[in-house]
Amino acid sequence: MNWNRRDFLKNTSAATLAAMAGSVPMSSFLSSCNGKSIHSTADTVILLWMAGGMAHTDTFDPKKFTPFTKGMQANSVLSTFKSVPTILDGIHFSEGLQSIGKVMDKGTLIRSYVAADMGSILHSRHQYHWHTCYKPPQSVMAPHIGSWIAKQLGPKNPVIPAFIDIGQRFNLGEGEELKAFHTAGFLGNEFGPFLVPDPTSGLESVRPPVGMSSSRFEKRNQLYNDLISQSPMGEFGSDYQKESLRRSMEQAYILLKSPEAKAFDLSLEPKESYDIYNTGKFGLGCLMARRLTEQGARFISVTTEYEPFKGWDTHDNGYTRLIDMKKQIDGPVAQLIKDLDKSGRLDRTLVILASEFSRDMMVEGRPDAKVPEQVDQPDVIQDIKNYGMHRHFTDGVSMLMFGGGIKKGSVYGKTADERPCKTIENPIVIDQVHQSIYHALGIAPDTNYLVEKRPFYTTPDGLGKPVMELFA
Amino acid sequence: MATEKVFWLWEFLGRLHPLAVHFPVSLLLLAAILELFTLKNRHSKLRPGINILILTGAASAVVAAFLGWLLYRHGDYSGNVLIIHQWFGFVTAGFGLVLLLLLYRRGGDSGNFLVYRTILFITAVTVSVAGHFGASLTHGDDYLSSTLPWDKDYVPASGSNFNLASLGADTAKLTKQQEIELNVEVRAILAHNCYKCHGAEKVKGGLRLDGKHLAFKGGENGPVIVPGNTTESELFRRISLPADDKDVMPSKGKRLADRDIAIVKFWISKGAPWPEDGSKASVYRVAKLEPRNPVLPAPTAGLSNPIDLWTNKYFKKNYSQWPAPVDDRLYLRRIYLDIVGLLPSPAELDKFEKDPRADKRALWVRQLLNQQDDYATHWLTFWNDALRNDYSGTGYITGGRFNITDWLYRSLKNNKPYNQFVKELLSPTDASKGFIAGIQWRGVVNSSQRTEMQAAQNVSQVFLGLNLKCASCHNSFISDWKLADAYAFANIFADTTLEINRCDKPTGKYVDPKMLWQQLGAINSKATAAVKQRQLAENLVKPEDGRLYRTLVNRIWAQMMGRGIVEPVDVMDNAPWDQDMLDWLAFNFSANGSDLKELIFQIATSKTYQLPSVGFKEVALINNPNYKFKGMLRRRMTAEQFTDAVSGLISPMFLSVDLKYDPFTAAAYKNTHTKPAIIRASLVANNSFLTALGRPNRETVATSRDSQANLLQALELTNGGRFNDMLKQGAQQWKAQYNDPDTLIKALYSKGLAREPTTKEFTLAKKALGKAPSVAAIQDLFWAVVLLPEFQIIY
Structure with a gap:
């Protein structure tokens, strides 16, 4: 095995291309193949996922603040926090997000995302829709956006898995529903997420098994290679199955031995910096994401983690719980942007902060639609536990984008200042969000594969369009 | 890695072979032809010319043969055609030298003309034969014959039996029938190349070609077809432009084949006939519904299993030979993995090898099939994938999904006849209702994903190898299935008639429940879903439904042979590599009680199954329409088999x-x-280990597994906790059980790989273990051995 690692991995991806076949998707002739390529403005994506529904009026789109008093009218409450200024003139955030407010000169604030209407407002379905751009269920396994990107662009550094998902465990409530979209679907397992459920133990995923010394790991690998070369299977010469197995084992070995794997080792981060990020699992996930971008990761998702009724999924105590949620995200997100900016990586790294939908104290779903109410909200609030945005709201959702060719210091879209605080300017839907991300990465909008002879596009029917106003 | 780098010159020279061969072919043939003119007068003036032709021809034959040999050494050629070609090439070169010798000995025009002429004419034959087989190597052995209308394999591009030449001269008037055929052919070309942008889905330039009036109406810039005038017809102009012209159509994808362009041209020149009756003929390849029982070829020496008789016929046609069957060790490993999903123990291997009975292979297959629980547990995996049955997954959280494991396990264990099996899934009890009940998510779902439509899609995919997914949203453009057909089929599963939605938009139209093939029977449109499903079940399993049985035998074949007779297994309209084999198997399966175990028995005991396994370099080759069967394809163990x-x-x-x-x-x-x-x-819930190794999450029907290894999988095997803990535990047990490394190594190889270690392997393993093996050393040896391709591949 004296192969140069880069050569080896180059060969690997060539072989992977060769592996495309009928049951495996075939690139459709519908895909742009006329040589016209989109000029890309980004080559890495970090998705900061606010799981559970982040209320826009209590975060990035604050409205009139009404402090808690016993016996207050619920309908009078639009925001439960004060507004604080950001670095942008006339733009305010909800109190507790000052740090992010200070880096808004490096990105675009989107206040007009509108989540789809799927009858019921359900976290798992809306998250599926956000991440795949398709509404569940589907007759074909829809790939996660990270898998599409992994498939189209491959790993940026061949040693690092192209799609890394940090912070989500799957043994919690609705774990099966989460699994349904944390998948490469018909693109094949190869493009699936590399899961790091807990960033504090992320290193375990990329080092020799617990308790195995480096020299023993080395010896074990050597023994494997020796035995392969002796195996009578060698008689068969070059064989797809054999080579595929062998290559994948070699790749794993290379990753585990690579200096790049140290990106997963947060203990190597200087204490000062570590402390800024260390607001919990999410904050450390941001730190890991930053470290991974330095080693050439392609698509990284960091989540506050979805667990029913936890995190952003505030069915009660909205106000109190948001104080904590903001603490979790404010410092690390701002620091991530600053660090990327300082190292110059922000230019080619697109950072997105998003949530499946928003929340409101009174409206469930959208203003004019009837859906089952998920939360009991008294009209008159006696207890602070009822003070907060507890119902699911889809018509005005905030989102942030930084870097990767996105306008700096810009605001896109607007919601009404009166209830329902819904989008009144420049509504943007998921197809546009996905196409904007693909556009930044230089992935053609009509990218598709034939699955069972039918074209399956990155966004349904290939119809989505990027929002060009977002780009500088 | 091990491939030696070939000296460039040899490779270069070898590649000159196809060029060089033209010299001996033309020179020697010309010599023989001229020789014919000298039969009456051997002192013909042609003589000196003939001599030069023979001299140059023979010399070039020797050179060509040598270059050919170089090409063979460094190229990727093998097989019987090559051997024939090679030998005829060598013989030609040899005869050429003999001719030269005769000429030289003759010293002019005297000598033994009989011998000389005989050899010259033989040489002319051998060089032609060598040339023919050489061309077969380069262009494929059906290059010529496939164009012949009387060839059985003749399949024009669209899959119809159209032959432009048969329509006669340009001036001839076409008959009605010919007009229909020509029109169908043209519409096939349009469907495959143009509908995508000029059809119901997309109407670029305002032009639609998917209907008579639409096509003649033309687009934004007027008509594109001027009947009788090709030069005025924009459609013809655009498709006949060179590939790099900016106006060429299709603007994306490949330029049309010359043949297709010629057909369109001919069609327009004939006045672009589009008879109304023709509209009913299909433009897609459609497999026959009816069962067919082809007459078995007569038994020949050593072959009696019907599968082998068909294979024998197929091999003869394809110049293939029967290689020797695999040895007992390999055979036993195969049937264990394929029938019960387990490895044979060393004791079983030993017993099998020593079994003196002549028909021991059949006897052992029977015995494995009789291990009812092992058999059921193994095949549960295949059926769980196909019927998307799992212990966990979406839908269960709100009672929107039903598990059928108990019913499925019992059905497999008791070898329920397949027709009964299908009937119980279609017209279910509570225990078997999960398949057609589908997965119901909360909230409103796309109309093409309501459970009744899921049932229609899944029933047609799994049991009929038919894709109804397109047609459940809009008229399909990859088949003739229409939106109304899909709704008619879905209505069988609905208590009320569903409103037809086109791409999620209500149309206000309704359609009565119907079978996809109405000749299979009627459905009472007024009945409840339960009654309609009972009618569906009865109709669908009728012996007349050849498609149901072909789909099933093809699936079982693919499971055991690594590739179906038709591929992909869900597209039963595709051409099989042997129609007779498929039809015979399906007919006789259905006629003999739809006995799944008998089908498996028949396959597993065939010499065809016992052929050495075949490797392939690229997955794409599996689905290649020109795939030639040579034996089972090497397969990777499934997640369940490996575990x-x-x-x-x-x-x-x-x-x-x-x-x-x-x-x-x-x-x-x-x-x-x-x-x-x-x-x-197969009896535990999916987890990250099984997922990494390819167990699907069964949100959708899965009828084949992704066999490609990947990084995420390798990481799970390299440092995954579950796997390494298991290895460690095993190492502790083995350490206690075996006190010397020699026995341990031998046991590991015999249990795991069904063989003794070679001396070199033994030395390596022993070195790794040391004199007194530690748990860690044993664990690492385990790891290295079970990750060997030899362990993980069924070959």
């Missing part, structure tokens, strides 16, 4: 607490079985 194999070999991966379905505590099974040694992977 069960290491569980049995080393230490259990799962414990009783992991069991999601326990057939051994089910009351009905008490005392009817022996408790198995390990917890099988």
Whole structure:
């Protein structure tokens, strides 16, 4: 095995291309193949996922603040926090997000995302829709956006898995529903997420098994290679199955031995910096994401983690719980942007902060639609536990984008200042969000594969369009 | 890696072979022709010319043969055609030299003309034969014959039997029938190349070509077809432009084949006939519904299994030979993995090898099929994938999904006849309703994903190898199935008639429930879903429904042979590599009680199954329409086979607490079985280890597994906790059990790889273990051995 690692991995991806076949998707002739390529403005994506529904009026789109008093009218409450200024003139955030407010000169604030209407407002379905751009269920396994990107662009550094998902465990409530979209679907397992459920133990995923010394790991690998070369299977010469197995084992070995794997080792981060990020699992996930971008990761998702009724999924105590949620995200997100900016990586790294939908104290779903109410909200609030945005709201959702060719210091879209605080300017839907991300990465909008002879596009029917106003 | 780099010159010279061969072919043939003119007058003036032709021809034959040999050494050629070509080439060169010798000895125009002429004419024959087979190597052996209308394999591009030449001269008037055929052919070309942008889905330039009036109406810039005038017809102009012209159509994808352009041209020049009757003929390849029982070829020496008789016929046609069948060791490993999903133990291997009975292979296959629980547990995996049955997954959280494991396990264990099996899934009891009940998510779903439509899609995919997914949203443009057909079929599963939605928009139209093939029987449109499903079940399993049985035998074949007779297995309209084999198997399966175990028995005991396995370099070759069957394709173990194999070999991966379905505590099974040694992977919930190794999450129907290894999988195997813990536990047990490394190594190889280690392997393993093996050393040896391709591949 004296192969140069880069050569080896180059060969690997060539072989992977060769592996495309009928049951495996075939690139459709519908895909742009006329040589016209989109000029890309980004080559890495970090998705900061606010799981559970982040209320826009209590975060990035604050409205009139009404402090808690016993016996207050619920309908009078639009925001439960004060507004604080950001670095942008006339733009305010909800109190507790000052740090992010200070880096808004490096990105675009989107206040007009509108989540789809799927009858019921359900976290798992809306998250599926956000991440795949398709509404569940589907007759074909829809790939996660990270898998599409992994498939189209491959790993940026061949040693690092192209799609890394940090912070989500799957043994919690609705774990099966989460699994349904944390998948490469018909693109094949190869493009699936590399899961790091807990960033504090992320290193375990990329080092020799617990308790195995480096020299023993080395010896074990050597023994494997020796035995392969002796195996009578060698008689068969070059064989797809054999080579595929062998290559994948070699790749794993290379990753585990690579200096790049140290990106997963947060203990190597200087204490000062570590402390800024260390607001919990999410904050450390941001730190890991930053470290991974330095080693050439392609698509990284960091989540506050979805667990029913936890995190952003505030069915009660909205106000109190948001104080904590903001603490979790404010410092690390701002620091991530600053660090990327300082190292110059922000230019080619697109950072997105998003949530499946928003929340409101009174409206469930959208203003004019009837859906089952998920939360009991008294009209008159006696207890602070009822003070907060507890119902699911889809018509005005905030989102942030930084870097990767996105306008700096810009605001896109607007919601009404009166209830329902819904989008009144420049509504943007998921197809546009996905196409904007693909556009930044230089992935053609009509990218598709034939699955069972039918074209399956990155966004349904290939119809989505990027929002060009977002780009500088 | 091991491939030696070839000296460039040899490779270069070798590649000159196809160029060089033209010299001996033309020179020697010309010499022979001229020689014919000298038969009456041997002192013809042609003589000196002939001599030069023979001299240059013979010399070039020798050179060509040498270059050919170089090409063979460094190129990727093999097979019978090559051998024939090679020998005829060498013989030609040899005869050429003999001719030269005769000429030289003759010293002019005297000498033995009989010998000389005989050899010259033989040489002319051998050089032609060599040339023919050489061309077959380069262009494929059906290059010529496939164009002949009387060739059985003749399949024009669209799959119809159209032949432009048969329509006669340009001036001839076409008959009605010919007009229909020509029009169908043209519409096939338009459907495959143009509908995508000029059809119901997309109307670029305002032009639609998917209907008579639409096509003649033209687009934004007027008509594109001027009947009788090709030069005025924009459609013809655009498709006949060079590939790099900016106006060429199709603007994306490949330029049309010359043949297709010629057909369109001919059609327009004939006045672009588009007879109304023709509209009913299909433009897609459609497999016949009816069963067919082709007459078996007569038994020949050593062959009696019907599968082998068909294979023999197929091999003859394709110049293939019967290689020797695999040895006992390999055979036993295959049938164990294919029938019960387990590895044979060393004791079983030994017993099998020593079994003196002539028909021991058949006897052991029978015995494995009789291990009812092992058999059911193994095949559960295949059917769970196909019927998307799992212990966990979406839908269960709100009662929107039903598990059918108990019904499925019992059906497999009792070898329920397939027609009965299908009937019970279509017209279900509570125990088997999960398949057509589908997965119901909360909230409003796309109309093409309501459970009735899921049932229509899944029933047609799994049982009929038919894709109804397109047609459940809009008229399909990859088949003739229409939106109304899909709704008619879906209405069988609905208590009320569903409103037809086109791309999620209500149309206000309704359609009565109907079979996809109405000749299979009627459905009472007024009846409840339960009654309609009963009618569907009865109709669908009729022997007249050849498609149901072809789909099934093709699936089982693909499971055991690595590739179906038709591929992909869900597209039964595709051409099989042997129609007779498929038809015979399906007919006789259905005629003999739809007995799945008998089908497996028939395949497993055939010499065809016993052929050495065939490797391939690229997955794409599997689905290549020109695929030639040579033997089973090497397959990777499934997640379940691999897990069960290491569980049995080393230490259990799962414990009783992991069991999601326990057939051994089910009351009905008490005392009817022996408790198995390990917890099988098909009986536990999916987890990250099984997922990484390819177990699908069964949100959708899955009828084949992704066999490509990948990084995420390798990481799970390299440092995954579950796997390494199991290896460690096993190492502790083995350390206690075997006190010397020699026995341990031998046991590992014999249990895991069904063979002794070679001396070199033994030395390597021994070095790794040391004199007194530690748990760690044993664990690492386990790891290295079970990850060998030899362990993981069924070959």
